[in-house]
Amino acid sequence: MNQEIILSKDTMIVSETNEKGIIIYANDDFCKIASYTKDEVIGQPHNILRHEDMPKAAFKDLWEHAKNNKVWKGIVKNKTKHGDYYWVNACVYSVIKKDLQTRYISVRIKPTKEEIENAISLYKTLD
Template identity: 50%
Template sequence: MPAEQETVLDESAFLVSETDIKGNIRFANDDFCKVAEYTLKELMGKPHSIVRHKDMPKKAFKSLWDTVEAGDIWTGYVKNATKSGGYYWVFATVYPFQSCDGSKGYLSCRRKASQGEIDDAKNLYKLWNEEERT
């Protein structure tokens, strides 16, 4: 089985997506679509977990959801999956918000993570995944 292909973000890449309160995609910008390898049409209405990589520990997403559901801003490093089976790393910031129409949701903005940040996240997530298996 071939190794997964890593997509390394450009320094100027800024990935943005918006979801409803259940995590279903309502918007994704061109950078997000390009890196994740989906069209906007393919993403609309789908759970944001469509780009969740299998290596991400449940504990990381529990932290994210606990934080944003409490009305706070979450930041962290995320390994996401591409449509073709590859992956990419980002530093993500997720904001809870209320739209002009009164609907609530979450806005996620992501930038390139440095190699040092990725290495630190890999080590932490490896520990968390081992804890989840025991």
């Protein structure tokens, strides 16, 4: 517990949430890294992945961007089902589906060590 999970360079974590932040899609990499099955994660709020080290201001900024149809990019520390953690380089954007419902897509890849170090320094100044 509380061990770092290092993403491989080939890992691409993808999820889709509805307007309320409820997960409606998660790819296999999402489930593998976060240690959830699809049945466990679909219907859950996306913040089940939120690590307590992440400042609330980062997620406030993310949602402000997404709700205003702007792309948000940032380095995020997430937690797994078992309490371990992993860093991601995240890109979040909104899409409008055929049914006119807004959805939020999050694509996450492995960050560099420098990106993680910069994020840690920045997050210490927030909240």
